[in-house]
Amino acid sequence: SCQTGVTQWIAGCSGLLQTAAVPGRCRRMLCSIFQRHKAGPFQLSKFYGGLIQANGAITQQNRAFYNTNKHLSAKDSLQPSEEKVGAFTRIIEAMGFTGPLKYSRWKIKVAALRMYTCCVEKTDFEEFFNRCQMPDTLNSWFLVAQLHVWMCLVRLKQEGRTGKYMCRYIVHCMWEDVEQRGKVMGINSAVLKEDLKRMVENFYAALFGYDEGILSDDHVLAAALWRNLFNRNCDDPRHLELLVEYVRKQVQHLDALSGEDLLLTGEVSWRPLVESNARSILKPLSPVYNDEGL
Numbered sequence: 001s002c003q004t005g006v007t008q009w010i011a012g013c014s015g016l017l018q019t020a021a022v023p024g025r026c027r028r029m030l031c032s033i034f035q036r037h038k039a040g041p042f043q044l045s046k047f048y049g050g051l052i053q054a055n056g057a058i059t060q061q062n063r064a065f066y067n068t069n070k071h072l073s074a075k076d077s078l079q080p081s082e083e084k085v086g087a088f089t090r091i092i093e094a095m096g097f098t099g100p101l102k103y104s105r106w107k108i109k110v111a112a113l114r115m116y117t118c119c120v121e122k123t124d125f126e127e128f129f130n131r132c133q134m135p136d137t138l139n140s141w142f143l144v145a146q147l148h149v150w151m152c153l154v155r156l157k158q159e160g161r162t163g164k165y166m167c168r169y170i171v172h173c174m175w176e177d178v179e180q181r182g183k184v185m186g187i188n189s190a191v192l193k194e195d196l197k198r199m200v201e202n203f204y205a206a207l208f209g210y211d212e213g214i215l216s217d218d219h220v221l222a223a224a225l226w227r228n229l230f231n232r233n234c235d236d237p238r239h240l241e242l243l244v245e246y247v248r249k250q251v252q253h254l255d256a257l258s259g260e261d262l263l264l265t266g267e268v269s270w271r272p273l274v275e276s277n278a279r280s281i282l283k284p285l286s287p288v289y290n291d292e293g294l
Helices: 007-019 023-035 041-066 087-094 105-121 125-131 138-184 189-215 218-228 237-255 259-264
Strands: none
Touching: 105 138, 105 259, 125 138, 138 189, 138 237, 138 259, 189 218, 189 237, 218 237
């Protein structure tokens, strides 16, 4: 009967018993709980609090042995916590629906369309074709466009659930645009369908390669660009060097933009492929104002 009465207390103490450094002491404490069950819930709660404090002291004592002076790198730094959602939101998202977002879906879709427009209208494709010796075709245009779309997706995924929803609509706008451009160019519908199928496969394969490259060193990023952007057809390493520098500085430039502005306006700007002033890549210092606002 005593064991039945303190079942919940035993479940609560189980985690403490597993992490305690002195098993004999914890067993004596646990026996004391059974013996004090008749003393009333107040003393039982008081003793349970003492058990927590005792285990905390033991844990703090053991933690000193594992303390190191290791410096955190960029990968080990603390990341922002994920956006907390309720159980109902998780259920409807598992069913394929979109839960409540930070802003209205209409505003997010308009911002996504504007961001994709910036990817294809503010990019100098002719300069890419000339400097990287790429053929002026629909596929080459798509490879350059998907590179800029990917950089936007990387930035938006840092904005929680709203940013991820905006990413899906940007990709939707991209496929609609590619299909319309193919029809304007007079490509046969059957051929265009096969080309779109191949582009979809290459696009999602490129996402994995670019993600791995941006998280690794320049060698991995150069390999991803060689496979996806150049289609394994690049004999001049200077072209790869130029594109690696371009991707790094663009990602840094997008990280400096405000997340709220990106979600509401979708306006992005791109740095030139070749910088006239290398120091202009550095993030400008924020202005410092005095008490009078000057």
